[in-house]
Amino acid sequence: MDKTYNHKNSENEIYAYWESLDLFSPEKSYKAREKAELENKNDTFSVLMPPPNANAPLHCGHATYAIQDIMARIKRMQGFKTLYLPGTDHAGFETQVVYERKLKEQGKSRFDFDRDTLYEKVLNFVKENSQMATDQLKKLGMSADWERLTFMLDDHVIDTVYNTFEKMHEDGLVYRDTYMVNYSTFHGTTFSNLETTHKESVSPLYYVKYALKDSEEIITVATVRPETIYADVAIAVNPDDSRYGKMVGKVAINPLNGKELEIIEDSYVDPEFGTGALKITPGHDFNDYEIGQKHNLPIITVIDLEGKMTKDAVDVSGMYPKPARKKVAEILEDKGALVKVDEKYKHSLLADYKDKREIEPLPLPNWFIKMEGLAEEAKKVIKKEEVKFNRPLWKKEILRWLNEIYDWPISRQIVFGIKIPVWYDIEKNPDLHVTFIDQKGVSHDGKIENLLKNHDLADIKEGLQKLIAPIGAEYEVSRNPPGEKYIQETDTFDTWFSSGQWPLTTLKYPNNKDFKEFFPTDFMDSMWDILFFWIARMIMFSLYLTDQIPFKNVYIHGAITDEKGKKMSKSKGNVINPMEFIEEYGADALRMGLVVGGNTAAKQTALSEDKVRGYRNFANKIWNMARFMELMKEDFGEKVPLYNPENYKLALQKEDKDLLKELEKTVTKVNEELEKYRFADAGNEVYHFMWHTLADEYIETVKDRKDKKVALSVLDHAYKTCLKLLHPFMPFATEKIWQEITEDEVPLMISQWPKV
RNA sequence: GGGUUUGUAGCUCAGCCGGUUAGAGCGCUGCAUUCACAUUGCAGAGGUCCCCUGUUCGAGUCAGGGCAAACCCACCA
Numbered sequence: 001m002d003k004t005y006n007h008k009n010s011e012n013e014i015y016a017y018w019e020s021l022d023l024f025s026p027e028k029s030y031k032a033r034e035k036a037e038l039e040n041k042n043d044t045f046s047v048l049m050p051p052p053n054a055n056a057p058l059h060c061g062h063a064t065y066a067i068q069d070i071m072a073r074i075k076r077m078q079g080f081k082t083l084y085l086p087g088t089d090h091a092g093f094e095t096q097v098v099y100e101r102k103l104k105e106q107g108k109s110r111f112d113f114d115r116d117t118l119y120e121k122v123l124n125f126v127k128e129n130s131q132m133a134t135d136q137l138k139k140l141g142m143s144a145d146w147e148r149l150t151f152m153l154d155d156h157v158i159d160t161v162y163n164t165f166e167k168m169h170e171d172g173l174v175y176r177d178t179y180m181v182n183y184s185t186f187h188g189t190t191f192s193n194l195e196t197t198h199k200e201s202v203s204p205l206y207y208v209k210y211a212l213k214d215s216e217e218i219i220t221v222a223t224v225r226p227e228t229i230y231a232d233v234a235i236a237v238n239p240d241d242s243r244y245g246k247m248v249g250k251v252a253i254n255p256l257n258g259k260e261l262e263i264i265e266d267s268y269v270d271p272e273f274g275t276g277a278l279k280i281t282p283g284h285d286f287n288d289y290e291i292g293q294k295h296n297l298p299i300i301t302v303i304d305l306e307g308k309m310t311k312d313a314v315d316v317s318g319m320y321p322k323p324a325r326k327k328v329a330e331i332l333e334d335k336g337a338l339v340k341v342d343e344k345y346k347h348s349l350l351a352d353y354k355d356k357r358e359i360e361p362l363p364l365p366n367w368f369i370k371m372e373g374l375a376e377e378a379k380k381v382i383k384k385e386e387v388k389f390n391r392p393l394w395k396k397e398i399l400r401w402l403n404e405i406y407d408w409p410i411s412r413q414i415v416f417g418i419k420i421p422v423w424y425d426i427e428k429n430p431d432l433h434v435t436f437i438d439q440k441g442v443s444h445d446g447k448i449e450n451l452l453k454n455h456d457l458a459d460i461k462e463g464l465q466k467l468i469a470p471i472g473a474e475y476e477v478s479r480n481p482p483g484e485k486y487i488q489e490t491d492t493f494d495t496w497f498s499s500g501q502w503p504l505t506t507l508k509y510p511n512n513k514d515f516k517e518f519f520p521t522d523f524m525d526s527m528w529d530i531l532f533f534w535i536a537r538m539i540m541f542s543l544y545l546t547d548q549i550p551f552k553n554v555y556i557h558g559a560i561t562d563e564k565g566k567k568m569s570k571s572k573g574n575v576i577n578p579m580e581f582i583e584e585y586g587a588d589a590l591r592m593g594l595v596v597g598g599n600t601a602a603k604q605t606a607l608s609e610d611k612v613r614g615y616r617n618f619a620n621k622i623w624n625m626a627r628f629m630e631l632m633k634e635d636f637g638e639k640v641p642l643y644n645p646e647n648y649k650l651a652l653q654k655e656d657k658d659l660l661k662e663l664e665k666t667v668t669k670v671n672e673e674l675e676k677y678r679f680a681d682a683g684n685e686v687y688h689f690m691w692h693t694l695a696d697e698y699i700e701t702v703k704d705r706k707d708k709k710v711a712l713s714v715l716d717h718a719y720k721t722c723l724k725l726l727h728p729f730m731p732f733a734t735e736k737i738w739q740e741i742t743e744d745e746v747p748l749m750i751s752q753w754p755k756v
Numbered sequence: 757g758g759g760u761u762u763g764u765a766g767c768u769c770a771g772c773c774g775g776u777u778a779g780a781g782c783g784c785u786g787c788a789u790u791c792a793c794a795u796u797g798c799a800g801a802g803g804u805c806c807c808c809u810g811u812u813c814g815a816g817u818c819a820g821g822g823c824a825a826a827c828c829c830a831c832c833a
Contacts, residue, residue, distance in 0.1 A: 274833065
């Protein structure tokens with residue numbers, strides 16, 4: 001054996017060794033131990049890998065996948081037929097954003113391509129880079145069955161997603177509605193509430209005068225968005241506000257376009273804010289939209305999907321809202337309608353979570369799923385703890401969200417995703433608004449009825465970019481065109497609509513053998529940030545489709561931060577690349593640093609280089625313990641027999657008995673801690689026993705022992721037991737050492753897990 | 757505005773059902789080391805367990821109040 005442990009060579013070599021023996025396959029690893037006395041012979045254990053983005057390198061958070069791998073390795077060693085099923089995600093929106101940045105570098109944008117071409121381009125980009133994520137997961141030591149790797153856009157996944165949509169449609173859970181959505185004119189798509197955030201900002205607050213019809217009176221409102229005054233439909237005051245009581249029911253005149261606006265009462269209005277009078281613009285504000293619905297007010301929009309002012313905003317038509325705002329303020333000033341401007345007004349602006357770009361609330365046709373019934377079922381299994389969380393906190397959180405749930409907008413106006421399987425008959429829907437590029441690359445836009453006067457339907461379909469069907473449009477749910485004169489919906493599913501079905505798609509619900517054998521799965525690990533996005537939806541989809549829970553235990557881990565507990569971010573320059581740590585200290589050390597050096601169940605876990613270095617030293621320590629043991633055995637001359645409690649009872653010295661007792665305690669403790677998913681405590685037990693009891697104390701006594709045969713066989717036994725306990729945490733080093741010190745035994749990975 | 761979590765050694769954190777003298781890793785100090793490992797060993801320093809009040813024979817742990825930090829949800833034009 002070398003003087004020090006070399007993780008660089010060993011890790012690659014050992015992973016290849018496992019692969020060559022097919023040990024990641026539940027069937028093969030199970031077979032390899034067929035003759036052994038397996039304890040849980042007839043039981044299976046399954047854990048699904050949360051799919052990382054197929055085309056991005058792994059970040060530190062992915063190193064927490066070690067938790068899943070630890071569970072899989074323990075169960076495998078305990079004799080369970082164990083499936084750790086890996087996969088990758090197309091990450092629709094994320095990927096398209098990345099690809100659009102790439103296009104921008106080439107001086108192009110998504111508008112230069114028709115839908116199908118753009119989709120192909122993005123897909124190829126993903127395929128070119130998709131090895132990256134899986135290669136890196138292998139470097140981390142994941143004992144996943146790569147033969148079963150599922151990609152979110154695999155045919156069978158799309159097939160399941162379509163089946164689900166069809167079933168939901170038949171069950172009346174799918175509807176289209178004009179709905180106030182979070183629309184990003186920058187990204188050209190809708191976001192769900194979960195995907196938006198608020199950012200602090202300072203904007204001018206304009207106080208604008210509205211004259212009352214046939215009267216000298218005026219009413220002043222405060223607004224940060226004067227450019228939407230064109231879309232005002234009413235003015236609201238609080239019913240208890242005595243200042244305005246006598247104005248209610250009267251009519252104000254829109255200072256920009258002269259339209260009449262009724263003054264209405266609504267308790268939503270805060271008399272304390274601004275002037276206590278609120279302009280109602282249902283087309284551009286969520287609260288106004290609700291008030292508008294309540295009072296049956298019309299909806300007017302003056303901003304289009306490209307984010308420009310429409311021709312209804314006469315003076316500023318074609319401008320973007322920000323410059324339009326300034327221009328409108330000038331116009332109001334000229335008209336004497338601008339009372340004052342509070343330049344330092346602080347408020348929060350709605351933005352997308354990804355780029356923090358402003359969100360434009362717009363009433364748009366969208367596809368929705370009714371959530372109430374689905375949420376009810378999910379709540380039941382969570383309350384009964386059929387799905388059990390590792391901390392009570394997460395149970396509480398997920399129930400809170402399920403209690404406040406609202407319908408889920410599942411359509412996204414992006415190209416890279418699974419197309420919604422819906423078709424529109426062009427003859428029945430002459431109002432379809434279509435955008436397409438003709439063969440010369442010229443973009444056309446308009447109602448299908450008009451476009452067909454100058455273009456062939458085939459050309460329109462070929463160059464199709466975007467389609468917006470009016471709310472009442474007739475449609476057919478189908479995977480294939482129902483006839484010649486049909487155009488497919490261009491919206492795609494929200495990423496979470498497909499990943500929410502991950503347990504079903506990966507196991508090939510409903511008829512595949514895997515589904516029958518491994519569903520419901522046993523263990524699901526995820527971070528709290530996608531508790532609602534993903535965990536909750538998987539539970540709902542699974543119950544809806546199979547009446548079964550998708551997984552029995554959910555382990556929610558925390559965010560990985562830098563050594564000071566600060567969030568890693570590129571701008572702070574404190575991002576740790578897991579691959580660099582693996583290169584420098586080894587995957588084993590990284591896994592230990594994360595899972596044993598901190599508490600992964602906390603809301604956040606700090607990872608530091610010092611910690612990882614410490615565990616690299618530990619790997620070297622156990623390597624040298626083995627090396628020393630081998631040297632002592634060599635010195636001793638004859639073959640040291642395997643430890644057997646029956647044969648040795650009488651020959652044992654006090655220190656042997658003490659050690660064996662300690663070993664027993666350690667095994668018990670480790671099993672207890674793991675039972676409770678206390679990985680750090682379990683790992684620490686082994687760490688401490690090996691380094692301080694076995695190495696610092698016992699080995700020192702062995703050096704002077706006269707009955708070396710007894711001592712060495714006790715040492716051999718204790719050490720090997722520890723290697724097994726440590727294997728799930730440090731799979732590479734332990735397996736490598738196992739190869740060095742054993743001869744005829746099965747690989748450590750499928751050896752029998754120690755118990756008392 | 758509603759909610760959650762956290763506060764213990766220089767740093768990151770354990771301390772689980774209330775029970776001797778409060779622990780670990782890293783860091784720090786001193787010494788040792790041609791003997792498996794300097795990626796080592798031995799020894800050591802370092803704590804108002806955030807503050808106050810209470811319950812208790814006994815509180816880092818339980819209850820009430822405060823202070824501080826982080827996060828989640830909602831969001832006033």
